[in-house]
Amino acid sequence: MTKFIQDTKSGIISFIIVLLFMPIGHSLMVLNEKIFLGNKLLTAFGIGVLGVCFLIVGLYQNQRAAMATLFGLLAAILIWTGWVEFSFVWVAEKLSVSPLVENGEVTTKPEYLVMMSSLGILSSILLFFMFNQTRCQFFVWFQKLFKLEKHIKINPTLSKPVAMSTFIETIMILWTFYIVLLLLYDKDIVGDHHPVTYIAAFGTLIWSIYLFIKLISIKKFDYAIRYAVPTVIIFWNFVEIMGRWNLFKEIWVHPFEHWIENSVILLLLLGFLGYYLRKNIMTS
Numbered sequence: 001m002t003k004f005i006q007d008t009k010s011g012i013i014s015f016i017i018v019l020l021f022m023p024i025g026h027s028l029m030v031l032n033e034k035i036f037l038g039n040k041l042l043t044a045f046g047i048g049v050l051g052v053c054f055l056i057v058g059l060y061q062n063q064r065a066a067m068a069t070l071f072g073l074l075a076a077i078l079i080w081t082g083w084v085e086f087s088f089v090w091v092a093e094k095l096s097v098s099p100l101v102e103n104g105e106v107t108t109k110p111e112y113l114v115m116m117s118s119l120g121i122l123s124s125i126l127l128f129f130m131f132n133q134t135r136c137q138f139f140v141w142f143q144k145l146f147k148l149e150k151h152i153k154i155n156p157t158l159s160k161p162v163a164m165s166t167f168i169e170t171i172m173i174l175w176t177f178y179i180v181l182l183l184l185y186d187k188d189i190v191g192d193h194h195p196v197t198y199i200a201a202f203g204t205l206i207w208s209i210y211l212f213i214k215l216i217s218i219k220k221f222d223y224a225i226r227y228a229v230p231t232v233i234i235f236w237n238f239v240e241i242m243g244r245w246n247l248f249k250e251i252w253v254h255p256f257e258h259w260i261e262n263s264v265i266l267l268l269l270l271g272f273l274g275y276y277l278r279k280n281i282m283t284s
Contacts, residue, residue, distance in 0.1 A: 011216035013272060014224035018073070018232040020269035022239075023252030025077050027262050029085055030255055041090055047082030051075040058163025065162050065222040066280035070273075072166030073225065079167075080174055088114045107192075107244075108185060116182045122175055129172070135160075136169065138230070166226055173233045181240055192244050201241040208235035221280050 028047070036043045051074070058071025091097075092110035100108035129139050133152055143149045184190045184197045191197065211231040218224040243250045251258035252265070 007219065008216035010221045010224045011212075011218050011228070013275065014218075014221065014228040015212060015215060015231060017225065017269065017272045017276060018228040019235070020265055020272065021073070021077055022232065022236050023262070023265055024269060025081050026250070026252040027255040027265075029081050030253055032081075032086075033089075034256065041086060044082045044086035044089075048079050049082075051078030051082060054078065055163055055167055058167075059161050061163065062161050066225075066276070068162035069166050069222040069225045070276070072163035073170060073229070075163070076167045076170035076174070080171055084171070084175070085111065088112070108182070112178075112182055115178060116186070118175070119179055119183075122179055125172070126176070135165075162222070162226075166229070169226070170229050170233075173230050177233055177237050181237060184241075185244065192241075197241065201238055204234050204241075205238040208232075208238065221276065225276075 032043055032047065033040050054071045055075035058068045058075060061067040061071060088111035092114045095114075097110040097113055099106045099110050100113060129136065130142060131148065131152065134140065134143075140149075143152065180200070184194075184200055185192045208231055211227070211234065215224060215227050215231050218227055242248060251261045255262045
């Protein structure tokens with residue numbers, strides 16, 4: 001049992017770290033909206049700038065993969081929250097987009113209705129990764145399936161900056177699964193209680209369990225964090241759909257009402273990050 005714990009510790013802790021970032025990211029967005037009100041776009045810009053700073057520092061830490069990975073992840077969370085999400089907030093407000101309301105309750109906020117318009121550009125970028133050299137197992141699987149690797153020049157010595165790889169992977173997976181959720185929720189396409197949505201919900205749960213089993217076999221902490229990114233985001237899709245079905249209350253979108261619970265989540269994240277840094281940075 002002790003050996004199993006030692007062998008799986010890096011994967012499990014990496015999963016927890018990335019998982020805890022999900023509600024913190026949601027809470028950060030809500031706090032920025034509620035606290036800064038009329039200045040929320042300015043502070044959102046500042047959040048994104050902070051993310052850029054983390055990314056730049058991460059690029060200088062490329063020889064220390066653990067530090068570079070962490071900075072890349074932090075950069076992605078901050079830039080997604082500050083620049084990506086609030087850019088859609090800005091456009092939605094500028095165009096006076098109304099929220100989707102069902103039974104007197106807002107089910108989809110205006111910015112997410114606007115976000116659906118990015119489907120085309122997302123698809124174009126995904127094609128770039130599909131037909132280009134990549135180490136992402138998702139795209140590699142498709143390249144092998146359609147025998148694309150024969151037509152893509154593979155350079156095994158190519159080394160990408162760790163922080164940038166972590167950053168772009170996190171952004172792309174977040175973006176992709178946001179769009180998936182929005183398409184599922186749209187009643188003109190599928191609908192949140194359509195059988196397809198049930199299949200997607202439990203399909204992503206099964207998929208994330210499969211990835212988690214592979215994740216816990218990874219002993220190298222920085223690689224485990226990078227592998228935990230898709231594992232957690234795919235699992236979070238299941239969490240989001242459960243929340244959409246009102247099976248639980250998403251306390252992270254009510255940070256003032258549930259400040260104690262959100263504070264505990266933040267403290268847990270800081271604690272696990274401290275452990276990660278101690279094991280990977282302080283001892284290196």
